[in-house]
Structures are given as C-alpha cells and as structure tokens.
Amino acid sequence: MKKIVGLLLITLPMYTSEAQQTANPLLQPWKGNYGGVPAFGTYSLSDFKPAITQAIAERLREVDAIAQQKAPATFANTIVALERAGKTYQRVRAVFELYSANLNTPDFETIELEMAPKFSEMSSAIYQNAALFTRIAAVHNGKEMDKLTPEQKRLVQTYYAQFVKEGALANAKSKQRIAAINKALAGLFTQFSQNQLADENQQYLLLETEADFAGLPQELADAARQEAQERQLKALGCIANTRSSIEPFLTFSSQRSLREKAFQLFVNRGDNANAYNNNATVVAILKLRAEKAKLLGFPTFAHWSLSNTMAKQPQRTLDLMLSVWEPALLKVQDDVKAMQQLIAAEGGTFALEPWDYRYYAEKVRKEKYAVDANEIKPYMQLEPLREGMFWVAETIFDLTFAPVTDVPVFHPDVRVWEVRKKSTGKVVGLWYFDPYARKGKRSGAWMTAYRDQSRFDGEVLTLVSNNCNFIKGKPGEPVLISWDDANTLFHEFGHALHGLCSDVNYPLLSGTNTPRDYVEFPSQILERWLSTPEVLNRFALHYQTGAPMPMALVERLEAAATFNEGFSTVETLSSALVDMQLHLLENPEIDPKTFEAEALKALRMPKEIVMRHRIPQFGHIFSGDDYAAGYYGYLWADVISADATEAFTVDGKGLYDPVVAKRLLDYVFKVGNTLDPEEAYPKFRGKKASTAALMRARNFPVK
Missing domain, CATH: 1.10.1370.40 (Neurolysin; domain 3)
Structure with a gap:
C-alpha cells in the first residue's frame, strides 16, 4: 500500500x-x-x-x-x-x-x-x-x-x-487518537515478530543417538547433522524450529516420542513461559484494532478491514468458509479412521494424536495410492524445478530468465536473473532468489518487490524477490525438497510473475497491489502447473541418475492429488475462522488460549489436528495489518483459482491452451489493480467464479 x-x-x-x-x-x-x-x-x-x-x-x-x-x-x-x-x-x-x-x-x-x-x-x-x-x-x-x-x-x-x-x-479528536493507535500498533507488530523469531532461532530438537534418526530420509538426516555442526552443538543432529524442518520430521520420524517433542516445540512458539510469550501482545493489538475501527465508524475491525476487499462484509467470508468446513470435517473423519486402522494393524493401542497425523497419513497414502514421499523426493531437486518454473513462465507468460552476476546481493546464497519478454526481447525486471533457511531469517516463504513496475514517469523496471526456507544440506550436494515445498516454490513464483508481468502506468496500481483477497489467486493458480506431466517429465529429474520421473509415478501422483485435502483444509480454515472471530470481537478482552480452545470446540475441530497458525504465532495477522481479518483470502482466492483452472481443463484444451493463457495474462497478470477484480475476472473467464469448481478440485461433494 x-x-x-x-x-x-x-x-x-x-x-x-x-x-x-x-x-x-x-x-x-x-x-x-x-x-x-x-x-x-x-x-x-x-x-x-x-x-x-x-x-x-x-x-x-x-x-x-x-x-x-x-x-x-x-x-x-x-x-x-x-x-x-x-x-x-x-x-x-x-x-x-x-x-x-x-x-x-x-x-x-x-x-x-x-x-x-x-x-x-x-x-x-x-x-x-x-x-x-x-x-x-x-x-x-x-x-x-x-x-x-x-x-x-x-x-x-x-x-x-x-x-x-x-x-x-474523522473529527480532529478521533484523528489524534487514531494516529496514537497506529504508532502503538507498529511497535507491537515488531515485538510480536521478534518474539516469534526468537522462539524459532533459540529452540530446537536435539538428536542425540543414531536411533533418533530412525525413519528420516538421508537428506533430512544429513541436514540435521549439518544444523548441529553450524550451531556448534555436541548432539549428533538438530531439527530447527521452523516449518521447513519440523514438518518433514513429523512426516518421517518413526520415533513417536521425538515426534511429540518436535510438534510441541513448533506449536508452542510464542506461547512459552519465557520473555517471548506473545499472548499479552496479541490482546493489546486486538484491543487497539477494535478501538480504531469504532473511531472510524465500523462495528468491528473485521468490518473495517474488509471494506476495500472483494468480500466487503465478514458474513460473506464466514458463509464461504463454513460451506467448505463441513465437507472437510467429513473427509478428516474418514482419513482418521483409515489411519487408526493402520495403527491397530501395526499392533499399536494408542489414539492418533496431532504429532502422528503426518506420519500415518504418509503411510496411508503409500498403501492406498502406491505413492511414497521417499519415492517422489529423489526427483524433487530444487534447481531443475526452478528451471521448470522458468519454462512455465516462458510457455504461459512470454517471459525468459537469464542469470546475471553483476548485480549486488545481500547474502551469498542469493542469485539474480534478468527477465525479458520472449516475444519482444524487452527487459521487464530482475528476479532475486533466496532459497535457504538461516538464522535471522523468518520462517516460511514469501515474495517481495523492492520496486514496482511503472511507466508514467519513464519506464521503471520491477525488482522482485522470492525468499524460501529450504534445508541446504551438505555443500555440493543437490537440494531435495518435498512435494509440498515444491508447491510452495511455484506458489511464491506466481506472486513474482504477477509483479514481472505487470504492464501499467502507475506504481500504486502495479503488480500485486490488488485487493488482499484477490492477490493470492495468481500464486495459487500457478501451483497447478507443477503437477502437469509436461513439467514432471522434463524437470522432475532423479538426483543420482538424471532420469525423469516415470509416467507411472506421475499417474499415481495424479490419482493421489486430492489425498489429505481434508487435513490441509481443516488446518488452514480453522486459522482463518479464528482470525475472523477474533476481529469480530467488539471488546477483545480475552485470554487467547481460552478463546482459541472455545472457538475450535464450537467448530468441532478434530482433536487430531491443530490450527496451521495458533494465535500466539499467527504472524500473518499479528505482525502487521495486511492479513488481519484476511486469512480467509487464501480460500477466497482458491475459489477463483479452481474456477480459473477449469477455463483451461474443462472449457479449454488443457493447462497449456495458448488462447486461455493469453486471456489469463491480459486480464489477470498484466493489469495489476487497474481493473476492479469483479470486472477483470469475468473478462478472463466469461463469468463470475463459483465454489463448485473448488469443491470438485478438493474432491468434496458438490451440492
């Protein structure tokens, strides 16, 4: 903004x-x-x-x-x-x-x-x-x-x-108070972020015996050993307290007690009895936001926050989320039943817990679809997949990427590419890539623009960056990432393409400067190209043999594409629903832990799953205002993304249909915020988006 x-x-x-x-x-x-x-x-x-x-x-x-x-x-x-x-x-x-x-x-x-x-x-x-x-x-x-x-x-x-x-x-008195609130919030946002980063940097799981590595793929074990060396620890290995390290450990470690420790370490960030506890900070933020909204004439912060979005009103977001929530719960119930049966078949007598979910879901996927993450991962090399992204950008968006070495970078891991329009040879910007986790870097993945494209005052090229937290591993060895990480890679690159394709006059309307619940649409639709045979056959290359992923495995991946959608939907939607409920409070004098528990109980949250972002670590909504009362935007945008995908796969000739791709470029990726999304999307699609395509994409029942 x-x-x-x-x-x-x-x-x-x-x-x-x-x-x-x-x-x-x-x-x-x-x-x-x-x-x-x-x-x-x-x-x-x-x-x-x-x-x-x-x-x-x-x-x-x-x-x-x-x-x-x-x-x-x-x-x-x-x-x-x-x-x-x-x-x-x-x-x-x-x-x-x-x-x-x-x-x-x-x-x-x-x-x-x-x-x-x-x-x-x-x-x-x-x-x-x-x-x-x-x-x-x-x-x-x-x-x-x-x-x-x-x-x-x-x-x-x-x-x-x-x-x-x-x-x-607003009147003069209100303006004075609003300014004071904004200043106070800026400090609280910074404190929240620094507390979360401290818990991520300073806490970790030690692997002290060889038995602690049981079940881990070789590259994850190697990365854990490397992490311990870099931290100068006496332990054999170390699992960092970041999503990119914890989630693979929860997926593969056969040591249940260590899975529980890793899980608790991660979900309790910002909620520990230490100097970095975020609960009081969260309440202070919520109270100031509620006060600001009232001063601006809105009943709640959620109403104020949504006033310039596509959704406009909180109830529209709640209606959408709850319409997807119920079928997702039913899917989770079926999945948990299958996992519990597997536990019993192995002789286990325990009930599935959150730290077991990823581990047993992976086993069920392997049994049901003959798809093993360890079979997939040797083909998921970071560098060839990056080349695959470039190929999609060239094929669909008319962009080519060439490495440059004469541009300064802020860390040795960062590399830079010059980006041109293939059809004209015109340079449109630079793409910076910072792929690896390190101390002092916040967890997750994101895109940022150092400078937006514009031309009202002379041609200004955009400078965009993708930043990730992949595990680097041993020097000189290929970096292997998970299937989920590969989706994240494509997702964030979609944001970058949104900036690089921008072709507008004024920077305020450029690139990703769109309404918040529309900005995730270009990134989410780009994920669809990862799983296409055209990408997997050419760029999913075995790190030892160089052979492409076999078609049989590609077909099994396609068959398993909607597996575990119940889990991912519930994990994300619970966070979005709690976000909205927090910001609909007129008097947010709450205990965050109690509020979270009661809100999830009312939603009938499965005990086997936790929110993707618990309140004390919910950086999207408490490190700034951008996604506050706005986490629903991922689902809102995915409704549009699923509908847009069907423009290719149902109404078109497939995801590489050049006619549909040209419309996507012209009415979505190029226009920034020069068109209202309510106008721009129908120009691309010929109609407004509906939830039916999303339900089909997630293999949920369509009413």
Whole structure:
C-alpha cells in the first residue's frame, strides 16, 4: 500500500550532520543497469536510523508542497505528484524490510523497535492531512474525472478510498487518537515478530543417538547433522524450529516420542513461559484494532478491514468458509479412521494424536495410492524445478530468465536473473532468489518487490524477490525438497510473475497491489502447473541418475492429488475462522488460549489436528495489518483459482491452451489493480467464479 505523509508534527531526532546524511549509502539513488539496483554490500546497520530520519523528512516536505499548492487541484498536480513523491523513502524502506525479514540480528532488532513507529507516524500524518485530502477529494468529485482514462480514474478512486478508510473524514479528536493507535500498533507488530523469531532461532530438537534418526530420509538426516555442526552443538543432529524442518520430521520420524517433542516445540512458539510469550501482545493489538475501527465508524475491525476487499462484509467470508468446513470435517473423519486402522494393524493401542497425523497419513497414502514421499523426493531437486518454473513462465507468460552476476546481493546464497519478454526481447525486471533457511531469517516463504513496475514517469523496471526456507544440506550436494515445498516454490513464483508481468502506468496500481483477497489467486493458480506431466517429465529429474520421473509415478501422483485435502483444509480454515472471530470481537478482552480452545470446540475441530497458525504465532495477522481479518483470502482466492483452472481443463484444451493463457495474462497478470477484480475476472473467464469448481478440485461433494 502506498504511504504518504502529511502535516502532523513528527519529532525526528538528528543523528548526524546533513553532510554525513547525504553520504549515507542508504540515501543514495540506486545505480547500475536495470534503472538502478540496491547497493547491497555498502549498507551498515549504523546507516538505518539517520537514513530513515532523512527519508521521512524529505517525504514530508515533498507531500507538504503538494498539499499547500495555490493552484486548483488537478490529476497532474495532485495525484500524479503523489505517485512521484517519496522515492528516497521507498528505497530506504525496501532495504529496511529486507533486513527485517532476512537479516534480523539482535542489533537490528533494537533499530527496528525504535524506527517502526516512525513509519506509522508518517503514514498517519499523511492520511490525516486535511489540505491534501481536500485536493484529492476535489479531483475525485470534479469534472476532470470525465476526461481521465479508466486507469487514471481507478488511481484517483484508490487514493480517495485509502484516505477515507484511514480516517481522513474523522473529527480532529478521533484523528489524534487514531494516529496514537497506529504508532502503538507498529511497535507491537515488531515485538510480536521478534518474539516469534526468537522462539524459532533459540529452540530446537536435539538428536542425540543414531536411533533418533530412525525413519528420516538421508537428506533430512544429513541436514540435521549439518544444523548441529553450524550451531556448534555436541548432539549428533538438530531439527530447527521452523516449518521447513519440523514438518518433514513429523512426516518421517518413526520415533513417536521425538515426534511429540518436535510438534510441541513448533506449536508452542510464542506461547512459552519465557520473555517471548506473545499472548499479552496479541490482546493489546486486538484491543487497539477494535478501538480504531469504532473511531472510524465500523462495528468491528473485521468490518473495517474488509471494506476495500472483494468480500466487503465478514458474513460473506464466514458463509464461504463454513460451506467448505463441513465437507472437510467429513473427509478428516474418514482419513482418521483409515489411519487408526493402520495403527491397530501395526499392533499399536494408542489414539492418533496431532504429532502422528503426518506420519500415518504418509503411510496411508503409500498403501492406498502406491505413492511414497521417499519415492517422489529423489526427483524433487530444487534447481531443475526452478528451471521448470522458468519454462512455465516462458510457455504461459512470454517471459525468459537469464542469470546475471553483476548485480549486488545481500547474502551469498542469493542469485539474480534478468527477465525479458520472449516475444519482444524487452527487459521487464530482475528476479532475486533466496532459497535457504538461516538464522535471522523468518520462517516460511514469501515474495517481495523492492520496486514496482511503472511507466508514467519513464519506464521503471520491477525488482522482485522470492525468499524460501529450504534445508541446504551438505555443500555440493543437490537440494531435495518435498512435494509440498515444491508447491510452495511455484506458489511464491506466481506472486513474482504477477509483479514481472505487470504492464501499467502507475506504481500504486502495479503488480500485486490488488485487493488482499484477490492477490493470492495468481500464486495459487500457478501451483497447478507443477503437477502437469509436461513439467514432471522434463524437470522432475532423479538426483543420482538424471532420469525423469516415470509416467507411472506421475499417474499415481495424479490419482493421489486430492489425498489429505481434508487435513490441509481443516488446518488452514480453522486459522482463518479464528482470525475472523477474533476481529469480530467488539471488546477483545480475552485470554487467547481460552478463546482459541472455545472457538475450535464450537467448530468441532478434530482433536487430531491443530490450527496451521495458533494465535500466539499467527504472524500473518499479528505482525502487521495486511492479513488481519484476511486469512480467509487464501480460500477466497482458491475459489477463483479452481474456477480459473477449469477455463483451461474443462472449457479449454488443457493447462497449456495458448488462447486461455493469453486471456489469463491480459486480464489477470498484466493489469495489476487497474481493473476492479469483479470486472477483470469475468473478462478472463466469461463469468463470475463459483465454489463448485473448488469443491470438485478438493474432491468434496458438490451440492
């Protein structure tokens, strides 16, 4: 979201002289090819405070000049001027966010805690700038709107809606309180994230005997040994407290007691009796959000948060989630029954527990479909699969990727590719790839844009990055990833393609800057290409022989495609439902653990499954506002994704149909937010999306 600064007084400490600030590497324009790139390797932690201070001050001056113009407000002197403002700030903030997610050290944490509220103060100031909003409203309500292009109108409407949502129409007293709330929230978001990262970095599972490695694939065992060496531990091996390490361990370890320890370690992040417990932070965030929503005229934070999404109202999201929840529960019941029978057949007398689910689900899949994860994984080499992504990007989206070595990177693991349109040879941007887990890097996988594509003020190339947490293993050996990790790889690359395909004029409308419950659609549909024979036969190559995945295995994978959908749906939807219920509270004076337990009980949550993100570790909704009351967006987008897939597979000639692919590019990946998704999607599909395709895709009964 674009952030603009206004007239509220912000006290900014002066850390260095003006001459010293000018020499600060973070403040320098990005230089080199591709319109300039971040000068990684020149930045120091000591640069951040003075750079942020000067960048905010500069942006304040630029926007204040726009607000105080004497000339009547026009699209050019107000809206376009705002798009042009804040370039230094955008560069500094991009590097700051990169450090926060990827290079977060104790020294940086101190800087982050101090400076994050400054960003919030700046944002509040601009949204509450009466003179500036008067000019935006004058353009929005004026006769000039009739002469603007559709994209220009959309830009004006987006600015106007953002300002209204953030309190531009509130009274002076409310504005003052909203600004204070935003500042407090910024600090709490940072504290939440740092607490979660601390539990992930500082806690781990030791493997102390050879028996502790029982059941683990060789590459996972090797990675555990490598992790212990890097941490300088005396144990034989170490399982890091991140999803990319814990979930494979839960899937393959035959040591039930160790599975339980690993599970408890992971699900209790942020909920331990230590300095990093997040429960009080969560309640503080919820209370401030509820207060802010009321000040802005909304009954709850959920109503406020959804006001600029496709869903619009919380009830629509609840109706969708519950319509999928019930069939998912039935599927889980059948799956648990099959796993319990397997336990009994092995002579076990225990009831299936959450730390057993992945282990026995894998056994059932192997028995039912003759699909063994250990049979699949030798073909899941990271590098060939990355080449497979590039091939899909070329085939479907007209993009080619070529490695470059003259672009600075922030870590030796990071590599960079130049991206061109195949049909014209035109460079459209750079793709940075940071695949491996390391200390100081938050868990999970994500896409980020260091710079958005635009051309209103000269051609500006986008710079996008995919960041993952794959286990690196021994030096020089191929990196093997799980099938789920491969899906994640394609998913995040879908976000990157959304940015790289962007072909719009204005950065506020560029790439992934779409409504939150639409932005996951391009990433989720890209996952569909991974399982196609065209990709698996060419890029799923055995790490020892180089042979492609046999067609018989591909066919078995297709047959097992919807296996365990009940588990994955319940795991994710429970988090989304609890998220929405938390943010529908008018008075969130709660005990998070009690609230979570009671909410799940009311949903009839299977005891064998836990939320994918328990409340004290739910970074999507408590490390910022972007996904708060918005985790449902993954399901909302998957409804659209499943429907869009049928444009290829049912109405078209398959996933490589060039006619359908061209429509997908033209009306989804290229247009950013220049079209309302309610308008853009039917242009691609010829109709609105329905839930029926999702139910078919998950092998749930269609009513």
